[in-house]
Amino acid sequence: QVQLVESGGGLVQAGGSLKLSCAASGRTFSTNTMGWFRQAPGKERDFVAAIIWNGGITRYADSVKGRFTISRDNPKNTVYLQMNSLKPEDTAIYYCAYRRGLTASAYGNEYDYWGQGTQVTVSS
Numbered sequence: 001q002v003q004l005v006e007s008g009g010g011l012v013q014a015g016g017s018l019k020l021s022c023a024a025s026g027r028t029f030s031t032n033t034m035g036w037f038r039q040a041p042g043k044e045r046d047f048v049a050a051i052i053w054n055g056g057i058t059r060y061a062d063s064v065k066g067r068f069t070i071s072r073d074n075p076k077n078t079v080y081l082q083m084n085s086l087k088p089e090d091t092a093i094y095y096c097a098y099r100r101g102l103t104a105s106a107y108g109n110e111y112d113y114w115g116q117g118t119q120v121t122v123s124s
Helices: none
Strands: 002-007 010-013 018-026 032-039 045-052 058-060 068-073 078-083 092-100 118-123
Touching (some): 032 068, 045 068
Antiparallel strands (some): 018 078
8 A cells, every 4th residue: 555645735816826746655666656746625536747767758737837837856766846937727636646657647547546635725
């Protein structure tokens, strides 16, 4: 089992920044992909970004390209999501996800483990 714990969410004004963290523990795999998804009230869960284990491949949703940056620190088993130029439509619960293998998938059903989520609220 892999446990994921997110942190860093909060309330920020439009145009501001937040940095989310997700720490993985347990029986982690040496080759893996970690990703971020989000779910706004009344909407389905959407892909945000993903990164393979060595950081060599990243993938972003079109809605966050140029504003969000995903990165990871493997010795710490932690993935980060730096969010800049935040907009009210970025308001959602942000979930960290983890899967074995090296595919930066945008499909939630291809991830094996999920965190509990962290709330991000952007005020206008």
